[in-house]
Amino acid sequence: MKKLLLSSAAFALLAACGQAGLSGDTTELTANSAIEAPAQIGDWGFDQTGMDLAYAPGDDFYRFANGHWLETTQIPSDLSNFGMFTELALEAEEQVQEIILELAAAHPAAGTIEQKVGDLYGSWMDTETIETLGLTPAQPYLDAIAAADTPEAILNLFATVGQPAPLDIGIIPDPADTTRHTVYVGQGGLGLPDRDYYVDLENENYARYREAYTAFIARMLDLAGIEDSASRAAGIMALETQLAEVHWTQERSRNISEIYNPMPLDQLAALAPQLDFANGMTQMGLDGVATYLVAQPSAIEATARIFEETPVNVWQDYMTFHFLQNNAGNLSSAFDRANFDFYGRTLNGTEEQRPRDRRGVNLVGGQLGEAVGQIYVDRHFPPSSKAAMEELVANLVTAFQGRLARLEWMDEATRANALRKLSTFEPRIGYPDEWQDYSALEIAPDDLFGNAMRINAFNWNEQVADLAGPVDRNQWPYPPQTINASYNPLMNQITFPAGILQPPFFDPNADAAINYGAIGAVIGHEIGHGFDDQGRRFDYDGSIRDWWSTETNAGFEERAARLGAQYDTYSPIEGMTVNGTFTMGENIGDLGGMQMAYTAYHQYLDSCCGGEAPVIDGYTGDQRFFLAWAQVWRRLYREDNLVARLTTDPHSPSQYRTNGIVRNLDAWYAAFDIQEGDALYLPPEERVSIW
Known part of the structure; x- marks a missing residue:
């Protein structure tokens, strides 16, 4: 069962502006008939x-x-789209990269957050070690998949952190009582962006993507030295198509009235007995919850039937491919390039991959975002902007x-x-009142793959720990350097990070x-x-x-x-x-x-x-x-x-x-x-x- 590491976004409840923004200063809100300085x-x-x-x-x-901007502006070759949000995001990248490089150059003491930021970035940039290691770091996980030759063994892997699965499971505030948490269970497991890519047979674009996706699956298996890749890829594609056919549509999956289906564990287990939810939830530390929030019951029920009817060897192939794909950026350049060629070039039309250093900045900003965010706020978000936003x-x-x-x-x-x-709306502006504690996370300077696995485990353990206590209303959905804004209906909070509080x-x-x-x-x-x-x-x-x-x-x-x-x-x-x-x-x-x-x-x-x-x-x-x-x-x-x-x-x-x-x-x-x-x-x- 795939663990979902984003809280309320898992339940499709976090409504973002899609890249939206804010910014302010109490002195600037004038009609500006006499502007003191140019904008x-x-x-x-x-x-x-x-x-x-x-x-x-x-x-x-x-x-x-x-119109003139649209006619004269070119999308950079390493981007799939370009606009005002992108310009701000690129500026924030530069600012965060400067912070990361400064922290790394200071040779911080082991165990400090500065060491973790610097070493995570350094492990990403250490391409020589990454190439030398090749597939070796992933081999224990691939071996575990190869050894899972029974349905029971496959189910155990579904409930293992770091392994792929055909469901999404995460922890969110309970809509029945938002002071406590509950466990979310939803459909998942597709490698293409949505069910329509599989089931819409009229759209020529989708047909082209399906063909390219099957070839991509075979390419990833080839890179891992797996024989008969074309036949295995066809089997994986057929399995995912079955899953897609029972998935709910995007519009149905955002309808709260339909996806709010709380049920006790015995009812969930009876809905999909083939998936052995009782054992899986215990293995993941998610047992003992009063009710589980099942988003798409019919899709979960049908996925269980598909699981039972699909041979174990096909599930092994499916998990092998998805493990490789999920970790392509943490493996040698051949896997990384293949992943970009499909998801970047084919699905989004991006002409070339972004520079590795910028991708490293986004890696650190995503995984240790509040660590660099604290410095970002000090440098780029003055108190006057926070006060103006409040006004x-x-x-x-x-x-x-x-x-x-x-x-x-x-x-x-x-x-x-x-x-x-x-x-009762609660506006949150700029940055959180309390910063995330990363002390339990170990980061090594020469182990990118291991760092990724430890980050997965750290994030999951944080969620499981949340389940035992009351909901922390101080948690933010993203770090302060993010160019976005959002509303969370479970908390009745509107969030405006510092990154978006600038022109335009x-x-x-x-x-x-x-x-x-x-x-x-x-x-x-x-x-x-x-x-x-x-x-x-x-x-x-x-x-x-x-x-x-x-x-x-x-x-x-x-x-x-x-x-x-x-x-x-x-x-x-x-x-x-x-x-x-x-x-x-x-x-x-x-x-x-x-x-x-x-x-x-x-x-x-x-x-x-x-x-x-x-x-x-x-x-x-x-x-x-x-x-x-x-x-x-x-x-x-x-x-x-x-x-x-x-x-x-x-x-x-x-x-x-x-x-x-x-x-x-x-x-x-x-x-x-x-x-x-x-x-x-x-x-x-x-x-x-x-x-």
């Missing part, structure tokens, strides 16, 4: 050189704001309170519950309209996740409870369905469209975030400037507000990466995060004088307003 982007926070004025705002606002969040909450109070389709009882939930999201010298249209809308987006099609099913304390009246629920569903229908028509590449149901939560987050931010911006103008914003370079305050939102979503995609995103990413492609939102906002029509006949024009009765 980092342009003079007032927007890159006018990236616009294409040949496009009318009402025909394609995304290209009006970003911005408060402004957005106030704006949403007002909107909820005036919402005509919400009855008073539901409104009272909504306002209570909003009042926030700039202390930018125009207030830019800051509200960028970071303000992102704050609103994350707040909105607490009230989107899934987040609204959680109460103020994170527990699952239906607090909506029948009439108000119908009003919400009608509006959400109309928004989803709009997105169902958007097609960024031939033969594929956005899935309006799968992307519903993020689209509602974008729409609500812009509505909240616009209200907050005008409340700010009322408080400081008599309700009026200056005209800057010919653009009104409202126009600059909407341009800021468009600038945030500048992005180019390789076609293969876009196929993957349309299949697996709950966020809509960037052009629809811009055009799909503004065409529903009356204020945008007024700001740019949008008229009937413009391509993006929607009649007032067709515009969707939820919050």
